[in-house]
Amino acid sequence: MSIEVRQTSPIEGQKPGTSGLRKKTRVFMEPNYLENFIQATFDAIGGAAGKSFVVGGDGRYFNKDAIQIILKMAAANGAAHVTVGQGGILSTPAASHLIRLGKADGGFILSASHNPGGIDEDFGVKYNGQNGGPAPEGLTAKIFDATLNIKELKIEQSADLDLEVLGQQSLGAMQVNVVDPVHSYQELMETLFDFNAIREMFVGGFSMRFDAMHAVTGPYAHAILEDALGAAKGTVVNGVPLEDFGKGHPDPNPIWAKDLMDLMMSDTAPDIGAASDGDGDRNMIVGKDAYVTPSDSLAILAANAHLAPAYAKGLAGIARSMPTSGASDRVAEKLGIGSYETPTGWKFFGNLLDAGKVTLCGEESAGTGSDHVREKDGLWAVLLWLNILAVRKQSVKEIVTDHWQTFGRDYYSRYDFEAVASDKADALMSALRGKLADLAGQSVAGLTVKSADDFSYNDPVDGSVSSNQGVRVAFETGARAVFRLSGTGTEGATLRLYLEQYSGSDGAIDLDPQDALKDVRNAAFALSDMQAMIGRVEPDVIT
Ligand code: G6P
Ligand code: ZN
Numbered sequence: 209m210s211i212e213v214r215q216t217s218p219i220e221g222q223k224p225g226t227s228g229l230r231k232k233t234r235v236f237m238e239p240n241y242l243e244n245f246i247q248a249t250f251d252a253i254g255g256a257a258g259k260s261f262v263v264g265g266d267g268r269y270f271n272k273d274a275i276q277i278i279l280k281m282a283a284a285n286g287a288a289h290v291t292v293g294q295g296g297i298l299s300t301p302a303a304s305h306l307i308r309l310g311k312a313d314g315g316f317i318l319s320a321s322h323n324p325g326g327i328d329e330d331f332g333v334k335y336n337g338q339n340g341g342p343a344p345e346g347l348t349a350k351i352f353d354a355t356l357n358i359k360e361l362k363i364e365q366s367a368d369l370d371l372e373v374l375g376q377q378s379l380g381a382m383q384v385n386v387v388d389p390v391h392s393y394q395e396l397m398e399t400l401f402d403f404n405a406i407r408e409m410f411v412g413g414f415s416m417r418f419d420a421m422h423a424v425t426g427p428y429a430h431a432i433l434e435d436a437l438g439a440a441k442g443t444v445v446n447g448v449p450l451e452d453f454g455k456g457h458p459d460p461n462p463i464w465a466k467d468l469m470d471l472m473m474s475d476t477a478p479d480i481g482a483a484s485d486g487d488g489d490r491n492m493i494v495g496k497d498a499y500v501t502p503s504d505s506l507a508i509l510a511a512n513a514h515l516a517p518a519y520a521k522g523l524a525g526i527a528r529s530m531p532t533s534g535a536s537d538r539v540a541e542k543l544g545i546g547s548y549e550t551p552t553g554w555k556f557f558g559n560l561l562d563a564g565k566v567t568l569c570g571e572e573s574a575g576t577g578s579d580h581v582r583e584k585d586g587l588w589a590v591l592l593w594l595n596i597l598a599v600r601k602q603s604v605k606e607i608v609t610d611h612w613q614t615f616g617r618d619y620y621s622r623y624d625f626e627a628v629a630s631d632k633a634d635a636l637m638s639a640l641r642g643k644l645a646d647l648a649g650q651s652v653a654g655l656t657v658k659s660a661d662d663f664s665y666n667d668p669v670d671g672s673v674s675s676n677q678g679v680r681v682a683f684e685t686g687a688r689a690v691f692r693l694s695g696t697g698t699e700g701a702t703l704r705l706y707l708e709q710y711s712g713s714d715g716a717i718d719l720d721p722q723d724a725l726k727d728v729r730n731a732a733f734a735l736s737d738m739q740a741m742i743g744r745v746e747p748d749v750i751t
Contacts, residue, residue: 210365211284211380216240222248222355224348226553226695228334230320233270236331240361246278246316247361248354249335250285252347253314257286262306264298264389265318266424266487267449268325272296274318274333276368283382284362290382293389296371297449299424299488301577301585302393304340308581309392313338319424319487322459323698326452330698341558341582345674348555390431397432400518400580401591405598410438414597415478418590419468420447422454425484428587437594458485460492460574460586461751462499473497480593480604484586489554490574491586493593495604501620503533506570508611509592510539513568516595518580525566527557530663530678531690531706532572533618542615551665551677552692558582559669572622572706612717618710619724623747624694625703633693633701636741640679640691643735647681653731656684681735686710687728691736703742705732722750 219238222229222245229245236242250256263278265271275296282290291306292298298306300317307315314337320330335343335351343351364380377384397403410416416439420426426447433439446454457464460483472481477496484491493500500508510526513519525546526536540547546565550556554577557569561579570576575584593604600607625633647660663677678692687709694702707725711717716724732738738745 212363212365214240214243214361214363216244216358216361218356218358219244223352224334224343227321227342228317228332230323230330230332230696230698232698233325233327233329233331236270236274242274242277242333243281243361243363244355244358245333246281247285248358249351250281251354251358252350255285256282258288259313260289260291260310261287262291262298262303262310262312262315264293264303265296266299267295267297267451268319268331268453268486269327269329269451270331271318271451272371274331275371277363278316279369279379279384280364280366281362283364283380287382289385291385291387292371294372294374294386297389297424297427299389299393299428301489301581301583301588302389302428304336304581304583305393305396306387307336307338307340317487320698321487321696322457322485322490323696324453324455324457325486326455329452336582339558339562339582341561342553342555344555344558346672390428393428394432394436396580397588397591400588401516401595402598403437406591406594407438409594409598410440415440416443417468417471417478417481418444419460419465419481419483420444421456421458421460421465421483421485422446422448422450423458423484423486423488424449425488425587428488432587432591453486460485460490463749463751465492468492469494469499472499480597482590482593484590485574488586489577489584491576491589492574493589493604495608498605498608500604500608501533502570502574502576503528503535503572503618503620504608504611505589506532506568506576507535507539507615508607509576509589509596510536510543510568511611511615512596512600512607513592515599516592519567519578523567524564525560527560527566527569529553529556529571530680531622531692531704532570533620533708534710535615535618536570538615548668551663551674552695554584556665556667556674559667563669565668572620613713616710616712616715617717618708619719619721621707621721621725622751623705623707624749624751625705625742625744626697626748627700628703628742630701632742633703636703636736636738637679637691637693639741640736644679653727653734655687655727655731658682658684681732683728683731685727687731689728689732689735691732705747707732
């Protein structure tokens, strides 16, 4: 076996976004595209020599080829050890756990999360550090810098490894350990939740549907929900991971998990419906006739977490991303614990979790998680819901309604305007930013602005500052509109408009969200001059 030292040159556009480097699959397949990024990552972390890594992905098209390349590059760069999921499969939270469990130096997670997969769809690579969490901004900046200065890369000249066979193999001087993707993750879940109580609930006739969307959580959900917890066979649907996710869009929300939504709104609905995304870090929870918004789910989990063994001692604090509704802040206030508002991107929760400032974190984009790993965790959220249901012995709808009656309701909706010309989206955002200074006190479409700013985050742990994280406008009525550009798209710009309206526990808590948000929506359209700036006010997706 020999090491090839390959001359290369920088490739444009390798700047990691909200969640790693995401591009069209064919872009990743271009000569040296993936190789350059991996070498740049090794260079940015001070080399791979003697280090250990975890590698796995969500099974999408190009996953296996990418893993072979990463293994050969790790070996050529002197890495000592790599743990890989069997067949190249690891959910994002399982990868995070393996990094922590094995005290690895870091890991590569191959996924474009909820974006479709296939040769004409999306692919992505994300580097996670020693704590199991996505590289913080300081490191992603270094990686980007390394992509701009790259001159050569190293890759072992060897045959592909057999990733279907469990156990140790060697690649040059490097050890490769192929592990069952589910085993350690399931053990972790068993330490967090009362599996007996959940099992009893299923024995008692509790019913569920879990839609794995032909993505990575299929094997995890089969093993945990059906085999360990005794949910009826057939509870898990679309449970075989496919390279193209069955041509679906593995994003667990009412639009893309429509079959599940339809079932849950029908007479034959089971007690709970849940779904997860491409790489298993997102979740959707829906009761009979009761869709739970991700922002509400975070708040409800926080208010009830003490019912599960892992959180019986209470929570240290709660963090949410800025566009997530204020529902969890109200819970933190009642519990007398800290609440934190971070920019979009799970990486921003890492420091707060490492410092023990927060136990639960969540985002409007269907991510919830805790200090058990450093990623959001779809199945974990489902299990925490099941544990709460097993203890409270109420329906999802009763628990949600009770929450609103106690804390009031944060009506919430996100409007996505996809594939907007980047220059137009940028112009809208800069025009908005230009107006912020004197907005407070002004009336917009009948609503008075209370405060307006461009969100800037001062990390309370490492002191780093992240600016320009989205425009937020709060109104005197308890409404809020947030505008930001997505950092996970692969084509043009996606403009996100997040709308929120709080109604106190003594106010109306059972309106249709779109009706409750009408005024703030009109104000947001007027404020941003949306029709004139991007030529549309009809979103592609409403969640
Ligand atoms: C990924 C990240 C999340 C983020 C979401 C949406 O799932 O892990 O932290 O909330 O993408 O990001 P975007 O920049 O597209 O709004
Ligand atoms: Zn994901």
